[in-house]
Amino acid sequence: GFKVLRPSVLVFGIAMPLIGGTLGAGLGTLMGLSLGGTTLFAVLCASASYIAVPAAMRLALPKANPALYVSLSLGVTFPFNVVIGIPTYFALAERFAR
Numbered sequence: 001g002f003k004v005l006r007p008s009v010l011v012f013g014i015a016m017p018l019i020g021g022t023l024g025a026g027l028g029t030l031m032g033l034s035l036g037g038t039t040l041f042a043v044l045c046a047s048a049s050y051i052a053v054p055a056a057m058r059l060a061l062p063k064a065n066p067a068l069y070v071s072l073s074l075g076v077t078f079p080f081n082v083v084i085g086i087p088t089y090f091a092l093a094e095r096f097a098r
Contacts, residue, residue, distance in 0.1 A: 005068070005071055005072060005075075005076070009068065009072060010076060012072075013072045013073075013076035013077045013080070014076065014077070014080050016077075017046035017047070017048075017077055017080060017081055017085055018046070018085070018088070020042075020045040020046040020047075021042045021043065021045055021046030021081075021085060021088065021089040021092065022042075022092060023045060024038075024041045024042035024043070024044065024045025024046060024089070025038055025039070025041075025042040025089055025092040025093045025096050026092075026096055027041065027045075028041035028042060028093065028096075029093065029096040029097060035090075035093055035094065035097055038093040038096070038097070039086075039089055039090045039093045042089035042092060042093060043081065043085065043086055043089050046081055046085055046089060047077070047078075047081060048072075048073035048077045048078070049073075050073055050074060050078055053069060053073055054066065054069065054070055054073075057069050
């Protein structure tokens, strides 16, 4: 699985959650969500669908390489979001709430 994860793919697996989380924190603030609600919304916007994506990808793009999208979502994006993403999205939600 990790042999197919070129540096550009790894950057994508980290950059997209940051983009989604930032947009989610901004939208959550604009929608008037609480700090916790905004943080949760940002986390959801930053997350790959770790369960649904493999099934959806298999149906939508049957020729797609499962080693790539499963390794990227479970091996890169998920740990990134747990360790770095959630605190980052909380800090963004706090900043946007000011």
